[in-house]
Amino acid sequence: MMRIPKLIDRVDFGLMSPDEIRKVSVTKVVTADTYDEDGYPIERGIMDSRLGVVDPGLRCRTCGARAGDCPGHFGHVELARPVVHVGYIDTIYNCLRAMCRKCGRILLPESKIEEYHKWIEEMREAGQKWWEMTNEIVKSASTTEKCPHCGEKRAPLKFEKPTAFTESRSRLTPSDVRERLERITDDDAVLLGINPKIAKPEWMILTALPVSPVTVRPSITLESGVRSEDDLTHKLVDIIRINQRLSENIEAGAPHLIVEDLWELLQYHVTTYFDNGVSGIPPARHRSGRVLRTLAQRLRGKEGRFRGNLSGKRVDFSARTVVSPDPNISINEIGVPEYIARILSIPVRATEHNIEELRNFIRRGPDIYPGANCMISPDGKRYDLRYADREELAKTVEQGFIVERHLMDGDVVLFNRQPSLHRMSIMAHEVKVLPGRTFRLNLSVCPPYNADFDGDEMNVHAPQREEAQAEARILMRVQEQIISPRFGGPIIGGIQDHITGAYLLTRKNTLLTREQSQQLLAAAGMFVDLPKPATKEKGVEYWTGKQIFSMLFPKGLNLTFEAKICENCARCTKEECEIDAYVVIQDGQLLHGVMDARSYKALDRCEVLDRIVKDYGTTAAREFLDRATKLSIAAAAMLGFTTSIDDEDIPPEAKERINEVLEDAQGKVNKLIKIYNAGELEPLPGRSLRETLEMRIMEVLAESRDRTGEIAEKYLGLNNHAVIMARIGARGSMLNLTQMAACVGQQSVRGERPSRGYRGRTLPHFKLGDLGAEARGFVSSSYKDGLTPLEFFFHAMGGREGLVDTAVRTAQSGYMQRRLINALQDLRVEYDGTVRDDRGAVVQFVYGEDGVDPAHSDNGKAVNVEKIIERVVGG
């Protein structure tokens, strides 16, 4: 009875012995010919039909299956003379170096060998990489001059890439090498990193060569009927031809020299059959001059089997194109070009409710949207709607048929942008079919994908089964991902102009007429009655921006917090705050304060959006976000907002004061240098005099830059649009602005002032040993005024360091992420709250020790006691 093994205990990777090669071989290959005149494979030839079939219609003579079902079978060639396997050349070299040429023992005293055996045994038991001991063993054995076992002296052994060995100036043939490897005892083999139970050292020299099945090297028949063979077949032809000539010559008793030459040629062909990229020999070429792609080339590199076909599989039901923004679709939606919607399909089973609709899809077919590409009858037969009489097929559809219809509005798809670093890199969106050729996405989902629109491309995958679709919709939908599990706050939210618009609207003095108010609400998609007007002037009713924005809040929302613009005054005047930074929301009404980055900006503290998600649910939050962003954009457009280079203008008197500060600093630096040169500088604790000077200079210059910034800030008020954006956290910082308006400041390389370049100076424009501000990269110009050539050079030095740092950091963090993911990938939280690995072993008894899902937490904490008290007492 045949027993089916149920559990794989282990997998051994070893070498194939010549006997094993012959045993698995279905035929000995003796002729290099492929097909006869009728196009049938020649027996015992390189395409022998026992090696498998690739031509449709023929049957395999080994397993009887047709092309496609036959897996292919190995054959073999009896080599006239042994050859070296290039893949094991390093191990062969190690063996030869470490062993005695006469007695075959490792060139170490018996006691040493014993000791290594014990170590290896210990390492093996501890599960460590025992074979890494080999390097040390080979190193010490290959420096031994006299064999401790038989007293034979070592002869100088030279390895010539890729496969040749010379000993005392005479060539070692592969036969010689094989003979030596045969003498290695099983115990000694272990010390050389070889497990003799599964790999005998001499098997690294081939006496029989496996011939790969034709299924891995199929020939292609061109339209003209000419057959074109695979590169591997070409290589095998070479090997068999030379092998034949070699054996004929040996039999005929040809001169030594000729045999030797042919042998070397055989070695070359076998080597390039395995790896056509080894150094030391020219790569084998096709007749046309093209380099052949042999076994190693199929596996290696970006397009190789591993990176190209296994890690990077192409999949069906996916699409990729450029992304562009669409502020009018919901964050849950994705705009899909009709062209893509016609190709991606969703299988739908016909029922009495949808059968008429499905018939219509079939009638429209693959080219008219919305149609269908394919129909499957209950017995599994597929009907391609491209070539069928669709009218006829539509009539045959009955319940239970499956129709693969085009992607339509409301279908759920997975949207992805690489690099997929966190789970929000793949989210489920609802399809909205739109004209054009790009995927459209709402601007609020840019942060989780880290997408912008400078040419970014993204992928879409259409889940096919209902289960997969439901899972995507429930677990992966964008609105379910608003709160990031990374920090327990929103990662999806307003950005840039969304913040600006909200601020402009909710500022103290924003008053809107009825028409304006309704215009804004309509833009936000709200068609509701206006509340009572806030004021009435000369018979005209006015609403405040706060009133309008409040209409987006859910009923009963209570919040008090400080806005981003808050200046953290020593004594907070709360509701009376001059700049309206104290935000009070009561029962869904914005009573005081402005909306800015603190309210609903992605990745910020995001008080309002955060509260809505956590207290009112993700649907309310999605509605709020969709409306708030549209309202803000409309408000910014209505109230007017622009920024230009003029925003960084400061008046001449400010310029004068800035120059004074900079000159003053210059003077201070020169004075410090003078004191230093006079030897009167007091060193700081733990610092040398030179270090002290550098620190003092940096201090002075940093302070002067800060002061120029402060001066510029005084002239850049809150009526300046660039300043507004910086202060409310919409875009840019005050540092950016003051660097543009006042002074760029010190450039640094590795945290220090630039000091290298020429001997004793940074550039030849300075005196030797000049330590002044200018000579060491202080940029006193502003970006707007422009940098002097020398300043520009120092700025480029600092800038280059920044670029290199980011490049290095992404590479390092990418590798770290990879290792973390490999280590943690099969951990999961079970229903009992424990974290287990793939064998069910407990890793944590309670997830995170407190059992809190950070995505459902309040900034990482399970409960926010203050918020609860505030709600119970204050509400």
Added chain:
Amino acid sequence: MPVEFDVRQHVLVPKHEILSKEKAREILKRYKISPHQLPIIRSSDPVVKAIGAKPDDILRITRNSPTAGRAIMYRYVIEE
């Protein structure tokens, strides 16, 4: 190192206790696991020696936790 040094007195060593046989069975039943699915601790571990635990014992460890305040875990004592 003085002979009477006791690792259990060190601030970084959390509380280790040996579970009674019934208690140990209860824990294994609660998590529906075999002892080998618990995190392990060697019998040569200083704290295991200090409390006199033997292979096949299960220890309860009470730790301070930055998230939960106090966290309890169990470890299975193995040979060596």
